[in-house]
Structures are given as C-alpha cells and as structure tokens.
Amino acid sequence: MATLGSSLAGTTRAEGGGPPLSAVLALAAGQAFLLLFVLLWWERTDIAAPAWQLGLYLATLVAAFGLSRLAGWIAEHPAGPVVRFLPAAFTMILTLLAAEALLRAYQVPAGLIPTPTEVLTVLWQARDVLLQDTFQTFVMEAVIGFLIGVGVALPVSLLIARSGFLQRGMMPYAAAFSSIPIPALAPVFVHMFGLDWQSKAAVVAVTVFFPVVVNVVRGLLEIDPRLLDLMRSYAASDRQIFAKARVPNALPFFFNALKLGTTLAMIGAIVGEFFGATGKGLGFRIQIEAGRFGFDIVWAAIIVASTLGIAWFGLVAWLERRFTAWHVSLRE
Amino acid sequence: MKAKRIVSAVAATLAAGWMVQAEAGEELAVSLQLKWFPQAQFAGYFVAKEKGYYAEEGLDVTLLPIGDQSPIQTVVSGAVDFGTTWIADLLTAREKGLPVVHIAQMFQRSGFAMVALKSSGIDNLCDIKGRSVGVWPSGNEYPAVALFRKCGLTSSLDARVANPDVTAVTYPFDPALVFPERVDLVSAMIYNEVNQIIGLGYELDQLNVWMLADEGINLLEDLVFTTEKVLNDPDYKGSGMSGREVAARLLRASLKGWAWAVANQEEAVDEYVLPVCGNTCKGSGTRSDARGHQLWQMREIAKLFEAGATARGCAGYLEPAAYEASVQLLLDQEILSKAPPAATVDYGPWEMATGKTGADCQ
Numbered sequence: 001m002a003t004l005g006s007s008l009a010g011t012t013r014a015e016g017g018g019p020p021l022s023a024v025l026a027l028a029a030g031q032a033f034l035l036l037f038v039l040l041w042w043e044r045t046d047i048a049a050p051a052w053q054l055g056l057y058l059a060t061l062v063a064a065f066g067l068s069r070l071a072g073w074i075a076e077h078p079a080g081p082v083v084r085f086l087p088a089a090f091t092m093i094l095t096l097l098a099a100e101a102l103l104r105a106y107q108v109p110a111g112l113i114p115t116p117t118e119v120l121t122v123l124w125q126a127r128d129v130l131l132q133d134t135f136q137t138f139v140m141e142a143v144i145g146f147l148i149g150v151g152v153a154l155p156v157s158l159l160i161a162r163s164g165f166l167q168r169g170m171m172p173y174a175a176a177f178s179s180i181p182i183p184a185l186a187p188v189f190v191h192m193f194g195l196d197w198q199s200k201a202a203v204v205a206v207t208v209f210f211p212v213v214v215n216v217v218r219g220l221l222e223i224d225p226r227l228l229d230l231m232r233s234y235a236a237s238d239r240q241i242f243a244k245a246r247v248p249n250a251l252p253f254f255f256n257a258l259k260l261g262t263t264l265a266m267i268g269a270i271v272g273e274f275f276g277a278t279g280k281g282l283g284f285r286i287q288i289e290a291g292r293f294g295f296d297i298v299w300a301a302i303i304v305a306s307t308l309g310i311a312w313f314g315l316v317a318w319l320e321r322r323f324t325a326w327h328v329s330l331r332e
Numbered sequence: 333m334k335a336k337r338i339v340s341a342v343a344a345t346l347a348a349g350w351m352v353q354a355e356a357g358e359e360l361a362v363s364l365q366l367k368w369f370p371q372a373q374f375a376g377y378f379v380a381k382e383k384g385y386y387a388e389e390g391l392d393v394t395l396l397p398i399g400d401q402s403p404i405q406t407v408v409s410g411a412v413d414f415g416t417t418w419i420a421d422l423l424t425a426r427e428k429g430l431p432v433v434h435i436a437q438m439f440q441r442s443g444f445a446m447v448a449l450k451s452s453g454i455d456n457l458c459d460i461k462g463r464s465v466g467v468w469p470s471g472n473e474y475p476a477v478a479l480f481r482k483c484g485l486t487s488s489l490d491a492r493v494a495n496p497d498v499t500a501v502t503y504p505f506d507p508a509l510v511f512p513e514r515v516d517l518v519s520a521m522i523y524n525e526v527n528q529i530i531g532l533g534y535e536l537d538q539l540n541v542w543m544l545a546d547e548g549i550n551l552l553e554d555l556v557f558t559t560e561k562v563l564n565d566p567d568y569k570g571s572g573m574s575g576r577e578v579a580a581r582l583l584r585a586s587l588k589g590w591a592w593a594v595a596n597q598e599e600a601v602d603e604y605v606l607p608v609c610g611n612t613c614k615g616s617g618t619r620s621d622a623r624g625h626q627l628w629q630m631r632e633i634a635k636l637f638e639a640g641a642t643a644r645g646c647a648g649y650l651e652p653a654a655y656e657a658s659v660q661l662l663l664d665q666e667i668l669s670k671a672p673p674a675a676t677v678d679y680g681p682w683e684m685a686t687g688k689t690g691a692d693c694q
Binding site: 107108109110111112122125126128129130132187190191194195275276277278279280284285287288289290291292293294297 | 400401402404408424425427428429430464469470471472473487488489490491492493494496499500501502503504509510514
C-alpha cells in the first residue's frame with residue numbers, strides 16, 4: 001500500500017504541485033492498518049477485542065478522509081484518464097478492505113454475510129457452473145427476450161405513429177402496461193410457457209416491449225413543427241420526411257428505451273427464475289443458495305449478473321453515442 | 333339453598349373469568365414461525381392456541397406462516413422467537429455459523445417421498461442418471477441431495493459441478509407444474525403432494541412411491557428450534573422468566589395440543605385447521621376438497637408424530653440415535669463438513685416441560 005501511495009505521489013507531483021502529502025499518507029496508513037488486521041485474523045476465529053474494533057473504524061475513517069482530499073485534489077488538476085479513475089478504484093479497495101476487516105473482527109457468520117475474499121474464492125471455484133448459469137440467464141433469456149421485445153415493438157410503433165386511431169386507442173394502454181411490475185408477470189408466464197428459458201424470455205420481451213413502443217412513438221411524433229415546415233418547403237416527400245426528420249428525432253428516445261430495457265431484461269430473467277427453473281441460471285443459483293445459507297455463491301452470482309448488466313448497458317450507450325452523436329446532450 | 337348455589341356458581345364463574353382475564357393481561361407475547369402455510373402439518377400448534385393451552389402457560393403465541401423461505405432466517409434475524417424446520421436446514425445453518433438450537437423433535441419419522449410414474453421405467457430409485465428430478469428450494473432440497481449423493485450421482489444443485497448426472501428442476505411446490513411432463517421423479521411429502529398427484533389422475537397403482545426413510549435417508553423433519561440468545565436470556569422480554577422457561581412452557585402446551593390433535597383427528601381438522609387456512613388447505617384436481625385433503629394429511633402426520641420416542645411416551649424427545657443417524661448421513665453425503673457442536677441440541681426445555689429425562693424414553 002505504502003509503495004503504491006508514494007509512487008502515486010511521485011507521478012502526480014511531476015505533473016505539477018503534487019497532491020497533499022498528508023492525504024496520501026492518511027490513505028496509505030489507513031489501508032495498511034486494515035490489511036494488516038485482515039492478515040493477522042486470516043486463521044483466527046475469535047472476536048477481536050474492542051480496541052482492535054475501534055482501531056478498524058478509525059483506520060477506515062482516516063483512509064476515507066485521505067481519499068476524499070486526494071479526490072478533491074485530482075478533480076482540480078488536469079489529469080489523464082487513469083489518474084481520474086483512481087478515486088473510484090480506491091473507494092472500491094477501501095470498501096472491500098474495511099468490509100473484510102470488520103466482518104473478520106466481529107466474526108460475522110458466513111451464513112449471514114461472507115467476506116469479500118470468500119466471495120472471490122468461490123467465484124473462481126464455481127466459475128464453470130456460473131458460466132453455464134450466465135449463458136442460460138443472459139443469452140437464452142435476457143438477450144433473446146430483449147431482441148424479441150424490441151423486434152416486435154419497432155414495427156408496432158411505426159404503425160401506431162401512422163394511425164391517429166391507434167394513438168388514441170392504444171397508447172394509454174401501452175403507457176399503463178409499461179409500468180407492470182415484473183414479479184407479478186413472472187409466475188403467470190412460468191405457468192403458461194413452462195419452466196425453461198422460454199417463459200423468462202417471454203417475461204423479458206413483454207417488459208421491454210412497452211417502454212420501447214411508448215418512447216419510439218413519442219420520438220416519431222414529438223417533432224418540431226418548424227422542422228416539418230422546412231422539409232415541406234424543400235418539397236420533401238413523406239418518405240424523405242420520415243427518413244431524414246422523424247427517424248433521427250426518434251433515435252434518442254429509442255436509445256433511452258433500449259438502455260432502460262437492458263436493466264429490465266436482467267431483472268426479468270433473474271426474477272423469472274425464482275418462480276421455477278430447470279436446474280440452471282443465475283436466478284436459480286441465487287434462490288437455491290440463499291435457501292442453504294450459501295451467501296458466498298449468492299454474492300458471486302450477483303457480481304456476475306451486475307458485471308454483465310453494466311457491460312450490456314455500456315454497449316448500448318456506446319451505440320447511442322455512435323448513432324446520435326449530433327444530439328444536444330452528447331455534443332461537447 | 334338452590335338459589336344460593338346458583339349465585340355462588342355465578343360468582344365463581346365471574347371470578348374465574350376475571351382471573352383468566354387478569355392473567356391474559358400478563359400473557360407474554362411470543363411468536364412461533366411455522367415451516368409452511370397453515371395446514372394439518374401444524375395441527376398441534378393450532379389446537380394448543382385455540383384450546384387455550386398456551387394461555388394456560390401464560391403465553392400469547394402468534395403462529396406465523398411462511399412461503400418458500402427458511403424459517404431459520406426469520407428466527408435468526410430476531411423477528412420471531414421460535415420456529416419449526418427440518419434437521420438438515422438447522423444443521424447446515426449451524427455449520428454456517430448461525431446460533432440455532434434444537435429444543436424438541438415433533439415428528440419422529442421423515443415423510444419425504446419420491447414419486448415416479450411406473451411407465452417412466454424408474455424401478456430402482458438410484459436409476460435416475462440423465463433424468464430430471466423435481467426438487468423444492470429453500471432448504472427443502474437436502475433429502476433429495478442426500479439421495480443423489482447416496483446413489484453416487486452429481487446434480488445441478490451443486491454449484492461446483494459443471495456436467496451433473498441429474499438435472500434438478502425447481503418449482504413452486506405444486507407438483508402439477510412439472511409432473512410428469514418435465515420431471516421423471518418428483519419430491520412429494522407423503523402427507524401432501526402424494527395426495528395431490530393422486531388428485532391429478534394418477535392412482536397409487538400407477539405410481540412408484542419411495543419413502544426416503546425406508547431407503548436409509550431418515551432425515552428428521554418438523555422440529556422446534558430457537559436461538560442461543562433466546563435460551564440464554566435470564567429475563568426474557570422483561571417477563572421475569574428465563575428464555576429456557578419460556579421455551580419449556582411453549583413445548584409443554586404444544587405437546588398437549590399435538591396429543592389432542594392426533595387423538596381427535598377429525599375434530600382437529602374441522603375445528604382448528606380448516607378455520608385458519610384458506611386456499612392453502614386445498615388438494616389438487618379430483619382431490620381438491622380442502623376437508624378431504626386435510627383429513628388425509630392429518631392421518632399421515634399422526635403416523636409421523638406417533639412413531640419412535642412418542643410411542644414410548646416421550647413425544648417431542650429427540651432420540652440421540654436418530655439424531656446421530658441424521659448427522660452421520662449428512663456427513664457421509666458431504667452436506668455437512670464436520671459434526672455439529674454439542675450446543676446444537678438442548679434437552680433442557682424439553683426435560684423441564686415434560687418432567688422426564690432421556691432415561692425414561694428407552
């Protein structure tokens with residue numbers, strides 16, 4: 001820790017001024033104390049004395065104080081992407097270290113809260129099974145359901161946007177359905193489509209469908225009338241107006257719905273598995289292990305699900321930047 | 333003379349009523365977490381509550397239902413004082429560091445069965461490699477896990493086995509969801525799901541039903557447990573009673589309720605079970621009538637209650653041999669990694685409640 005802290009101080013000092021030495025020292029010392037305790041208590045099974053516990057709280061506070069000052073300094077100084085990422089990285093390290101140390105100090109049973117190292121160990125040991133679970137939950141259920149939901153929603157939105165009757169007749173229902181809580185749908189679909197991935201993909205498709213319809217229709221219709229006037233003054237055909245004005249106008253709405261959809265899809269797939277599953281899937285794993293107090297595996301499955309969820313969201317956000325770079329919110 | 337007698341009788345009744353009321357005001361509120369929704373499986377506790385056996389012990393007991401979750405979670409969190417669960421659930425929780433303590437064994441025999449259609453071709457219970465098996469989550473899967481391990485098979489319940497021999501299918505307890513289309517072998521309690529499967533249109537002569545207890549997997553079921561914190565409290569909730577004393581009173585009244593329920597099965601179902609359960613008491617298909625299903629359940633439950641130590645006048649006693657057998661089985665199947673500490677079982681409350689010791693139960 002100490003070497004990391006000083007090398008950090010060295011690199012940033014070269015860029016001018018250097019970060020406050022007290023902040024770096026506080027962070028390094030606090031984390032070093034926590035790490036020392038974890039190593040000391042690695043094999044021990046007794047509850048740490050109150051003095052140790054107090055020391056751990058103090059060390060966490062000191063390190064957090066140092067970290068906040070360091071983050072403040074980095075925010076005020078020009079820095080590369082790596083340095084700018086440091087406060088977030090150290091926040092994570094500090095949180096995990098403090099959790100590990102405090103859970104060991106109080107000897108919290110693994111059946112209630114496992115320590116971060118226990119979770120990481122089991123994440124590695126169970127990697128084959130978790131990969132299979134991930135394939136079931138993410139690929140077969142979330143992604144397929146998402147693609148079906150979006151694939152059906154797009155033509156439906158175009159139809160609705162073209163028909164005043166459908167707009168008045170269907171949009172209120174679409175808006176209402178888009179707020180259905182997923183856990184209410186899941187048991188129904190498990191009964192209808194069985195226990196395998198199809199029922200979860202159906203849950204995902206339905207939950208993704210309505211937000212996409214609502215957003216895309218709004219995007220196609222809520223267009224600046226002056227833009228339409230301009231297009232008409234250029235003698236643009238309906239088809240040209242659609243392609244060059246309405247679609248670009250709808251794209252930001254569409255991507256918003258997609259980003260929302262990635263989150264809904266992961267929730268739908270995992271929650272759907274709570275109501276029955278064929279022996280695999282992250283939701284199945286979470287449910288079965290929570291019932292057996294195997295919370296190390298539960299947390300490992302949660303880490304996998306979160307990582308995938310974030311990556312998927314990031315992918316859609318990246319596509320959004322590529323396709324709507326012209327939009328006000330993305331211009332720099 | 334007669335009038336005088338009536339007056340004094342009325343006065344006595346009033347006085348008694350007043351005293352009961354006065355006592356009622358001082359009743360200690362405790363809660364008991366049942367393992368499932370209300371049904372005849374818990375008849376003894378309903379009888380003890382409604383017939384006033386708990387009140388006689390100075391307790392105001394709330395009986396709580398639970399769905400597919402372990403009762404241990406609500407008891408360990410401190411939200412509930414006592415609970416009923418199965419031995420494997422209790423011992424694995426204990427191994428994971430949760431300070432739960434066994435205080436009474438209500439059912440002396442396991443009611444866990446596995447059911448297959450005869451037409452499935454499964455004639456030997458271990459002959460299930462490559463098959464799908466229906467299991468319940470939330471700590472109810474251990475008997476099935478023990479069976480798989482005993483047969484030398486791996487299953488998809490094990491998070492460390494990538495290509496399992498048996499696919500374990502989880503579902504929300506109703507066998508109609510999976511049997512017989514999606515699983516070849518299905519978990520069934522002899523007092524509940526077996527009758528539901530019959531109700532689906534499969535008569536007993538079309539079914540192979542294996543009682544796991546007969547296959548050497550007699551994992552003890554409904555037991556009463558609490559936490560070390562409750563038992564060791566010298567002044568429980570400011571009542572002036574120790575936690576152990578409260579536990580003894582709860583057991584004394586519960587055992588009295590159970591003795592009455594198994595002796596008066598029809599009345600127990602009609603008067604004490606059916607009034608507290610709605611849809612959860614129903615069977616399936618042709619056997620969906622709640623009363624008929626609960627009478628079947630009460631009959632089967634009575635057999636589980638009256639076996640073992642109960643038959644020797646020691647209802648609620650955890651026979652050390654039966655306990656050791658359950659522990660050994662869980663160790664052999666590697667569901668437990670080491671023998672549970674002695675503090676996992678506390679005979680104190682049961683001895684206090686019944687005035688007996690293990691020596692009286694041989």
